[in-house]
Amino acid sequence: MNVHFIAIGGSAMHNLALALHNKGYQVTGSDDTIFEPSKSRLQTKGLLPENFGWFPEKISENLDAIVLGMHAKADNPELLKAQELDLKIYSYPEFLYEQSKHKTRVVIGGSHGKTTITSMILHVMHYHEKDVDYMVGAQLEGFDVMVKLTDDNDFIVLEGDEYLSSPIDRRPKFHLYKPNIALLSGIAWDHINVFPTYENYVEQFSIFVDSIVRGGSINYNEEDPEVKRVVEASQNTIRKIAYQTPEYTVENGETLLETPEGALPIEIFGKHNLNNLAGAKWICQHMGIDEDDFFEAIATFKGASKRLEKIAEGQSSVAYKDFAHSPSKVMATTNAVKEQYANRKVVACLELHTYSSLNAEFLKEYKGALDAADVAVVFYSPHAVEIKKLKEVTHEQIATAFERDDLIIYTNPDDFKTFLFEQNFDNSALLLMSSGNYGGLDFNALKALVE
Incomplete structure (x- = not known):
């Protein structure tokens, strides 16, 4: 495929561009400015635009797809040219769904904790050498890229962001993934420039739960009353599995997680992170990792970048x-x-x-x-x-x-x-x-x- 990125320099966008390049696609892109580390990472793979700016002449009928980033505006010259040529234009989440529609999609949603939970799941999979596709919002230790797409892997793990999909698609990103397996960690009003009322914000999570494919499942943090209400009110025909913060103690600045085999020293700390761990354990079990193997792997998890x-x-x-x-x-x-x-x-x-x-x-x-x-x-x-x-x-x-x-x-x-x-x-x-x-x-x- 020949794919062009409008606003290729964004954190999410450049990682998707790298993933498609690694998959063998022909990738081009434009942006009006690109900062580090995106700039160097694109340059290493030969994907950095020669000049910054928008160039409608880059848009031709030879392109199989356009991926439109949030940094672009609705009147972007390249976007207008693509619309004029009636090319297929995807938002970032739409394109990820297109790449994963034949896989088992695992989507981690919530106002908080989703990057950490996604990172925990990927850490456990990596520790046990189980290869999965993924998209995560932080750079992880042991991972070269934040997006990985293959033709062969059965699972894809997606961090489900509730922010808007593109300048011409005002739906939250996580409405577009159609998960087979989902998790909802917490609901606390955010992004008020897009969701001006609390009720409007909460409604997006109800839509997310209803978007899970029939026969799928959701794990949800029952300690969050809004999460509990939203999930349990859904009429979707899915399995609903609650989780809560596990037992733990703190001794001399070290957190010990209570497990069936005894107290396990772990690197992360804080009630919210232990709650995240409980959610990650459930998802890993859905993906074929038993409890003992999860505990062995999670003991070495040091946290997601920029999170504590x-x-x-x-x-x-x-x-x-x-x-x-x-x-x-x-x-x-x-x-x-x-x-x-x-x-x-x-x-x-x-x-x-x-x-x-x-x-x-x-x-x-x-x-x-x-x-x-x-x-x-x-x-x-x-x-x-x-x-x-x-x-x-x-x-x-x-x-x-x-x-x-x-x-x-x-x-x-x-x-x-x-x-x-x-x-x-x-x-x-x-x-x-x-x-x-x-x-x-x-x-x-x-x-x-x-x-």
């Missing part, structure tokens, strides 16, 4: 970086670090960086999110609010939303940096939660303070 990722450790100090930004993720991550390091001072620093987190109406959802931290800091950039064309967010609004009298708030990157570098991190755990970089924080310099 340890970036530095000293004799009595440790620092973690996490992608957490939505209220439920921030609370779960902060609680996890405090539980793991109960006898240390936990310094939690949250950057409000996304559309939702910088929305004045949404801020109240963060109530209590940082309560487990001994020192709680919020950083946000008024410039980022301007760029996103949102209403101004004030210091007072943030203080009111979190309902914590001792909350420290910074809007100037230099002031935030000064605060961090003046801290004594002896007997401390530093937690940095952001999908950005705090206005240009040098993480390598910060590591030196902790190590």
Whole structure:
């Protein structure tokens, strides 16, 4: 097949392009800008566009398919040319379904935990040398690419994102995969720029459950009341299998998972991650891995990239970086670090960086999110609010939303940096939660303070 990518540089898009190249397809693409690591990875395979920009002349009737990325706009010149020629135009999830419609599709959905659960499943499969196709939203240790497609593998494991499919297809991605086996980990309002009400957001998960093929199955986190309600209300003719957080203990900064064979030391920690583990175990069992083999493999799982990722450790100090930004993720991550390091001072620093987190109406959802931290800091950039064309967010609004009298708030990157570098991190755990970089924080310099 001859496939052209409009907006090839995106994290998901470039990984799909690499997967198709590895499968022997003829792949071309365009983008107006491409950042690292996408740029180098595309260049290594000879897929990096010669020039940045949109070139309608690249679009011809010789193309078998167009894959349209979210970064493109509906009036993109290449897209308009493809529509004019009546070429087959796929969104990213549509194309993945097309590649996997004859396989057993395993789809992991949820507002939080889906990257970690998908990563756990793939880690276990890799550990036991069971080859599967996949798409996951993080770079995993031992895996060269984030998307793998073959003609031979029976299973494909897909991280089921609820965000929109393409500029001309406003359906959530996970509505298009039609899973045989599904998992739903949690529901907590997110992406408010797309789903303006909580009810509208929850409805997308109901549609997901109803999209499971007849006779399929769903494993669901029954500790999340919204998940439990949505799954149990579905009239779809599927098997519904609940899971819950397994028993575990924390001793001297080490988490021990209770198993039929006794306490098992594991690398990950936090109630939310143990809950994720329980869901992953069920899915692996559906895929032919027995319980003992799952425990053997999961003991070596260190976590998904940017999810409670340890970036530095000293004799009595440790620092973690996490992608957490939505209220439920921030609370779960902060609680996890405090539980793991109960006898240390936990310094939690949250950057409000996304559309939702910088929305004045949404801020109240963060109530209590940082309560487990001994020192709680919020950083946000008024410039980022301007760029996103949102209403101004004030210091007072943030203080009111979190309902914590001792909350420290910074809007100037230099002031935030000064605060961090003046801290004594002896007997401390530093937690940095952001999908950005705090206005240009040098993480390598910060590591030196902790190590």
